[in-house]
Amino acid sequence: MTLPVWVAAAARAAVLVLKGGATPASVELKIPGEQASRSVPVRAAARLESGDQALAITVCDPGRGLDLTRGLEIWVRATCTSAPGPGFQVTAGAGVGRHQQDGALCMSGFGRELLDLNLRDLLTAESALELEVVLPRGQELALRTSNAAFGVVDGLALIGTQAEVQTSASPDQLQTLLTQLRDLASQAGFAGQLTLVIGENGLDLAQRLGLSQRQPVLKAGNWIGPVLVAAAEAGVRELLLLGYHGKLIKLAGGIFHTHHHLADARFEVLAALAVQQGLSTERIRPLLQAVSLEQAWEWLASQDEDQARALWMSIAGAVEQRSQAYLQRYGCPAMAIGAALFSRDRQLRWAGPEGLRMLGHAGLHLEPLPGDEGEGPSLR
Incomplete structure (x- = not known):
């Protein structure tokens, strides 16, 4: 189950104990959109010495598949406040992620709805509650995610839009995706054009840019290679890959299953492309020492913006070239592949030659970098 479910279970257990109940071995949770409740185990729960606080602990079990939250302890401390209730x-x-811009808790709407649904019967008019969520290993694990690239700092974001984990690295997820692809390509009126987005951020950007109104959009997990092959075999003639540059760079290195547990090499690929672009050792070494691709980009752009732009455009070009080589390896029908990469602020910044052509046909252009002169962007 997703992280918000385990947070809600710890929160309910803490409030139950705070209200004088016995320590539960599990709690029954109502799930938005589901008729039956779910039993979620609780590791521990107890009132604290002050009497107006209680702490409960759950341990995340994301189910089958690879997930870095497996075994993660979730602590929730419930406190009675002087504010009038209920609420x-x-x-x-x-260890819990915050939005860098305003410091607010980074939690999905599903997570908040889950808490409201499962605490409503425990709230009283006498006083409100404060729930502090703590993830003891959250900050450590966040370093292995792209949270910081999207402005989430200090820990793991409490995200998730449903109770079950979507296992983007599992064979079951791949089969589901391939079925969706074949159904899409067999629909009447399908013109052979497809946008393949990488993750929720790519899907959000495709919708914001209006790409989803111009041609079908399919969200991929980590199985990029098999999806490219299946798309070509299903009759897709032009495929636009749209994703965060810190993810798509793996394809530029020939890595077509992109889950972080299985392969990384992002900085090694960046360094190799930098050598091809003629960057000096003095410029390449700091790129390898960066903590994220976003930081590497920002540092190089601060040294030489034109050089940085050329290097990142070469990343997009390499994604296109390696993707075509992947198709040829499997003897696939001809399919044009374009790559378009966006930055942390979800602005479309870089593209390969085919990506630029496909974006142009859709009436879109790359977003100019801050400080660029000339006409404003058309991605509004």
């Missing part, structure tokens, strides 16, 4: 406020404790 509750959720705050980010240690």
Whole structure:
């Protein structure tokens, strides 16, 4: 189950104990959109010495597949406040992600709805509750995610739009995706054009740019290679890959299953492309020492913006070239592949030659970098 479910279970257990109930071995949770409740195990729960606080702990079990939250302890401390009830406020404790811009807790709407649904019967008019969520290993694990690239700092974001984990690295997920692709390509009126987006951020950007109104959009997991092959075999003639540059760069290195547990090499690929672009050792070494692709981009752009732009455009070009080589390896029908990469602020910044052509046909252009002169962007 997803992280918000385990947070809600710990929150309910903490409030139950705070209200004088016995320590539960599990709690029954109502899930939005589901008729039956789910039993979620609780590791521990107890009132604290002050009497107006209680702490409960759950341990995340994301189910089958690879997930870095497996075994992660979730602590929720519930406190009675002097504010009039009923109601509750959720705050980010240690290891919980916050939005860098305003410091607010990074939690999905599903997570908040889950808390409201499962705490409503425990709230009273006498006082409100404060719920502090703590992830003891959250900050450590966040370093292995792209959270920081999207402005989430200090820990793991409490995201998830449903109770079950979508296992993007599992064979079951691949089969589901391939079925969706074949159904899409067999629809009447399909013109052979497809946008393949990488992750929720790519899907959000495709919708914001209006790409989803111009041609079908399919969200991929980590199985990029098999999806490219299946798309060519299903009759797709032009495929636009749209994704975050810190993810798509793996394809530029010939890595077509992109889950972080299985392959990385992002900085090695960046360094190799930098050598091809003629960058000096003094420029390449700091790129390898960066903590994220976004930081590498920002540093190089601060040294030489034109050089940085050329290197990142070469990444997009390499994605196109390696993707075509992947198709040829499997003897696939001809399919044009374009690559378009966006930055942390979800602005379309770089594209390969085919990507530029496909974007142009859709009436879109790359977003100019801050400080660029000339006409404004057309991605509005």
